[in-house]
Amino acid sequence: MQTANKPGTIVDVQGQQDERQVAIDKVGVKDVTYPMILRTRDGKTQTTTAKINMYVALPHHQKGTHMSRFLEVLNDHQSEPLTPDRIPEVTKAIRDRLNAETAHFEASFTYFMCKKAPVTEMAGLMDYEVTFECERNGSDETSSFIIGVAAPATSLCPCSKEISEYGAHNQRCRISARVKFDGMLWVEDLIEILESAASSPVYAVLKRPDEKYVTEAAYDNPKFVEDIIRDLALSLDGDDRITWYEIDSENFESIHSHNAYAQITRDKSES
């Protein structure tokens, strides 16, 4: 390398030419922990801690990206806090600041919803794992946006119920969806769609009358992992806002040490 390291002039190694003729699909920073402020469906706000990944596509001729600029873009926006509706703008800022064709932004965080127990209506906070993904291409002034949600729920086995004199094995499951959509879709909307596909939702607080209700409701609504994923697919098929989805359910079987799993991906524009 011919560049000298003189005081006052610090070499820009990343900005040099690259001769290898290999473009990079995604390069950037991963697992940046950062606060976010979310607007909730009932008009309030919620502060959470996100894990953020930010990537750009790097053309073949450029040696390196400037990793610190990703962080600078995040920090630029500290005066105005990072909110989901500003993610497309941040993604655009990354693309522009890094002189890239394409920029990707991903944030994963815990989202709280206040949920009332089904009988006593005692309120408690339920937590969900939520992901926002945004991609912006050079010539395109629109962004593609994906919302992902994972919700815990109860599944009760139809086979176990059918063949047993009494009881039925049931377990916690984790239902998740990543969706593309038109118009307005609240995280809360998606959580409700996910939970309605299970044998029963789960709750933060349940008093005895609630526990009785939930136990019986799950027994009255037995579902294989196949049933959960199909009923979820039907709900998303019937929701005109949803244009694409990738859904799965993982059931942490109470009678095995392995899990039952089902997955469907569907692009509604192709059918």
Place this chain on the structure above:
Amino acid sequence: MQTANKPGTIVDVQGQQDERQVAIDKVGVKDVTYPMILRTRDGKTQTTTAKINMYVALPHHQKGTHMSRFLEVLNDHQSEPLTPDRIPEVTKAIRDRLNAETAHFEASFTYFMCKKAPVTEMAGLMDYEVTFECERNGSDETSSFIIGVAAPATSLCPCSKEISEYGAHNQRCRISARVKFDGMLWVEDLIEILESAASSPVYAVLKRPDEKYVTEAAYDNPKFVEDIIRDLALSLDGDDRITWYEIDSENFESIHSHNAYAQITRDKSES
């Protein structure tokens, strides 16, 4: 079981007598996800998402604890948000509501500190893992309280530096401390003590002049994992607020796939 399940009277199974003569050290709820609000040393507040464990000691004669009451205690305090200074009070409320001799409360969460790069002074948010643990015994009206902090840092190997013509292997390490203390101890104080034991702190944003500074500073301050843990021990020995500590450092060696590790526990009242 002779109890009948009549409509209108739901049996209190947990409240029944137990004949097994086995007391339980800790019983309760684990991995409750819950928001917390923290006061920072510079007079601001910070909202974070905590994983909370709440346990009581159960006397031998009682069949079960009432798990939902732990959640009720948390929710009672929703009008006033859960803040660290209210943890002793919440721990006492758990003990009282569960009729227990002893109650334990543990919360783990991400804590942010704004840190300036060493040369350009560009600001960025650093994230730390923090734990608060509180225990309250029956007759005792005081609580024992432990603050735990884990901080990422840089370690640079003195042996590698000494024996090599140029360069020295270095790596990210994770330094952590759990401490008991008298008086006022900010999380920020403990973070600063941890970071000063490493070859160099790490930063959220570093521009080129900062990267040069940090690279040279680490090279000028080589430390084995043994040096880090000893220098940390000396700092805590010299801080009169600290009465007990358990410290460790784990170095994610850049030349191996395993880690170097060191640990010291010390009760200062015993020396």
Place this chain on the structure above:
Amino acid sequence: MQTANKPGTIVDVQGQQDERQVAIDKVGVKDVTYPMILRTRDGKTQTTTAKINMYVALPHHQKGTHMSRFLEVLNDHQSEPLTPDRIPEVTKAIRDRLNAETAHFEASFTYFMCKKAPVTEMAGLMDYEVTFECERNGSDETSSFIIGVAAPATSLCPCSKEISEYGAHNQRCRISARVKFDGMLWVEDLIEILESAASSPVYAVLKRPDEKYVTEAAYDNPKFVEDIIRDLALSLDGDDRITWYEIDSENFESIHSHNAYAQITRDKSES
């Protein structure tokens, strides 16, 4: 540092004197992945992959330990494979090679047991998490040895069963024990003790008649997390080989997103 870095003489940095007067409780290598061969109770052998930690206590006057020697001790024994009965000898070799007062050895690995379904007797492999811990003190020619086992199982809620017209929520739980013992204790013995404390064991393969059996057996044997831990304590109290135990159970509640947890530690020599 006055040491010169001349060709042919590579300085022993770790062997130098340390002036800080701080002894280190444990220093060594963590998360070394290594194969192990286990003898099983039915007279066969089993090869597994272990995560190994090896530590020594470092006296205050010695600057550093020689990390590579831990690995050399492991590799010395490659001609004879690493088996559990050789762990005390390996621990002693670590203590001797590192000139330490005390040496610790910990290995965690998956252990398989062939288990037959309860009705069809179809065989399947169940996997368990097992830990061996050994400590050797300088003057003492015996080792302390701890076996740890974690087993998945089913728990069915007595309250849910009692108060509901039909059904009962149940879930996978994880029961674990660390024990000190006299004489011979097979991992398989401990697994059987753990599993018998649950509402039902779990299985690798269950055909429909087995699933019916397991569903009904769990319903006939409802247990709170408190019952599991107490019944496990009673079993270990009644086993004369066991001299000390630390046990816990974590139930992944199917009706909540948090877990129920109970824990007991007991030194039988103290009662």
Place this chain on the structure above:
Amino acid sequence: MQTANKPGTIVDVQGQQDERQVAIDKVGVKDVTYPMILRTRDGKTQTTTAKINMYVALPHHQKGTHMSRFLEVLNDHQSEPLTPDRIPEVTKAIRDRLNAETAHFEASFTYFMCKKAPVTEMAGLMDYEVTFECERNGSDETSSFIIGVAAPATSLCPCSKEISEYGAHNQRCRISARVKFDGMLWVEDLIEILESAASSPVYAVLKRPDEKYVTEAAYDNPKFVEDIIRDLALSLDGDDRITWYEIDSENFESIHSHNAYAQITRDKSES
């Protein structure tokens, strides 16, 4: 449900018709822990513990798959141990036993390679994460097969080296590749390709002369995450056996608490 639960006739709930008209892409069992035996390039064998996922595509008209049959297929092969060359056959057996169009099999496990230190040639076991994925379609009598390998390595920052008077930050990185290929490709071949893309490989055991060598070698071979991924792409482009690859590198930056990341996917048949 009209099916009666008579003694002697246990209803096949899964075998019933489904009216929802929703086909499922993948349904099956996840996280089955199971032993595997691997042939190594040097003609030996190695026993390891795998996490296995097995899925089939379920046609829209069938209510459920028979989860226990996946486990039965694994156990059928207990007389002959599960080896990688038998994975296509096992995948076919899953497809046939489950009456499915398509079957997927995935196994992830630790793989050991004996590696000699670069100067002293002291031998030590290095561990790598390896994945085998196989898919079999109905009409097609061939299988698609993917080998995945992740290897730890050292990366040393070219910018830090260039701009600093002395030293350069370096860190452990994790380089991984999933590849499709023609002919014979050993896991060991792929590991060597991955490691040669880094600033230096990492080792299990390094004595002082080795540590000096590795430190200087990394300093002489600085690489951004972009350089690692590009050099790896060039190696795979130049290897005629490889027909498709997905590669990434994640660098656990020693000066930050976040990671640097780069990723490339390429289908060589398309260029």
